[in-house]
Amino acid sequence: KKVVLVYNANFLKNKDKKSENTLKKLENYLGDLPENLILIMYFLVDSDRDKIPPKLLKLSDKGVIVKGKKITGMSLSKKVEQIFSSKNKKIGKTELAYFCQRIQNDISSIKNEIDKLIAYTDGRDITKEDISELLPTKIEDDIFALTNAVLYKKTGLALTILSDLT
Numbered sequence: 001k002k003v004v005l006v007y008n009a010n011f012l013k014n015k016d017k018k019s020e021n022t023l024k025k026l027e028n029y030l031g032d033l034p035e036n037l038i039l040i041m042y043f044l045v046d047s048d049r050d051k052i053p054p055k056l057l058k059l060s061d062k063g064v065i066v067k068g069k070k071i072t073g074m075s076l077s078k079k080v081e082q083i084f085s086s087k088n089k090k091i092g093k094t095e096l097a098y099f100c101q102r103i104q105n106d107i108s109s110i111k112n113e114i115d116k117l118i119a120y121t122d123g124r125d126i127t128k129e130d131i132s133e134l135l136p137t138k139i140e141d142d143i144f145a146l147t148n149a150v151l152y153k154k155t156g157l158a159l160t161i162l163s164d165l166t
Contacts, residue, residue, distance in 0.1 A: 001036050001037070001038055002036060002037050002038070003037075003038045003040065004037060004038070004039050004040070005040045005041075006039070006040065006041040006042070007042065008042075008043055008044070009041035009042060009043050010043050010152065011023060011026075012041065012043055012053065012055075012056050013043055013053050013056070020055075023055055026059070027058070027059065027062070030059065030062040030063065031062070033062075039063070052065060052067060070105050071105065072105070076100050076105070077096055077097065077100050079107075079110075080096060080099060080100055080103075080110060080114070081096055083110065083111060083114055084096075084114060087114065087115075087118055089114075089118050089126070090125075091126050092125070092126070094128065095126050095127065095128055095131060098128050098131055099113075099117075099126075099131050099135070102131060102132075102135045102136075103135060113134070113135060116134055117130060117131065117134055120133075120134055142161055142164060142165055143165070145157075145161055146158055146161040146162060146165070149161060
């Protein structure tokens with residue numbers, strides 16, 4: 001089977017004409033989806049109060065709609081610790097907390113960063129310095145957030161991020 005992942009599929013929630021056209025094309029495509037293909041599309045919601053858009057619910061007969069929440073706090077720490085354990089690598093509590101503070105809240109990114117750390121430390125204990133050296137700095141995260149805010153025409157958010165950067 002093949003898995004196709006569409007990250008930031010914002011046309012599923014946007015209300016502009018281009019998004020509507022894209023959604024209609026998707027609806028037609030889903031009718032002819034090959035048996036050996038798994039199509040996963042997701043987008044990030046702005047708040048917990050956001051509901052699944054009605055136009056997306058129309059697609060539920062052609063697939064499964066799942067609403068997931070961001071993992072934060074202790075849940076995130078436990079999940080990250082489980083991933084380290086599954087790779088037979090231990091991480092100290094201080095280093096784990098620091099790692100969770102620095103990473104993006106995205107499981108594939110987390111797994112990727114863990115793999116990099118394990119390869120980098122090559123059998124020795126993971127230190128805070130290793131995490132600082134390998135994980136992207138906060139300013140890089142802010143720049144990506146700024147770019148996304150500009151791209152999706154969220155002027156207020158873009159100005160807030162820009163003000164935090166200066």
